[in-house]
Amino acid sequence: MDEDGATAVEAVEVYWRPGCPFCMALRPRLRRSGLPIREVDIWADPAAAARVREAAGGNETVPTVFVGPTALVNPSVREVKAAVDRYAPALRAHTRSRRQWWRRRGTSGA
Template identity: 35%
Template sequence: MTQANPNFEDKSGQKVPSVTFRTRKNDEWINVTSEELFAGKTVVVFSLPGAFTPTCSSTHLPRYNELAKTFKANGVDDIVCMSVNDTFVMNAWAADQESDNVTLIPDGNGEFTDGMGLLVDKNDLGFGKRSWRYSMLVKDGVVDKMFIEPDLPGDPFEVSDADTMLEYLAPGATKPQAVSIFTKPGCPYCSKAKALLKDKGYDFEEIVMGAGATLTSLKAVSGRDTVPQVFIGGKHIGGSDDLETYFK
């Protein structure tokens, strides 16, 4: 298993490295600088070992994306995900993930990560040089707070998560509830329920029947075979009329 460098430095109070990132957007190369990312802004950064890797894909990135509106309601201008991957890999990962609210930045040469003192060898995994997992709050280009994962074998994930950062930034902040809705194309009651959720300010995951979800799945989770079926915070609310009652 990979051991972290035991001499990781908390760089709170220091400026972030000045780096030019090579990104690819709309089939064009676009340079993005550290100054563009951080100058005059409050930015949450989380860095991880690699796109498409299990913890990064299942938890780290999706949770920051899920809490993005809460972060922004508490003064954060942008959330940046950093990884020592090239822009093609990061773009493909962004398309594959729940990441609309997060800016994915490819630190392809590891310059930014090296400047943060967090570039480590993952040669035993065939990864080469990668970032140790960490998060930080950056204000106008200066590190305000860092959460660096402990020096343990493997890929610890204990302190760089979105909830830990939010608790530091805004203790007691109200977090959004997870909302899902099962729908069918052309269903007027589904449209009504979605409009009601939007009107109440709820973000939701739409699960369209026939696009990976079956009637069997719907019955298994809701006990019903009609749509829409709405779930809020793990609780089954029901159809559009049930949703209206819930909000009343």
């Protein structure tokens, strides 16, 4: 917990299931973002499936992403990043922008 009593967010939680094309699109993009993520297969974890049903109006809609107190059902990477900025800005310390990546790559070769 932090000084105001809130639980610290350690990672973006991505709930997914095998064969889901939306999951297969989102998960690699989130990995490349540099955000710390925790991926949970709802078919392997009944409690995770229940959490998704609670967030998605009784459906097992994936991907469902949790950032702190908020749940995002089938979000874009932009929506996840906005939720991180609002609910868990400390997670951004793990990321680097594309510009930083490009500079690092461009300066290492010549």
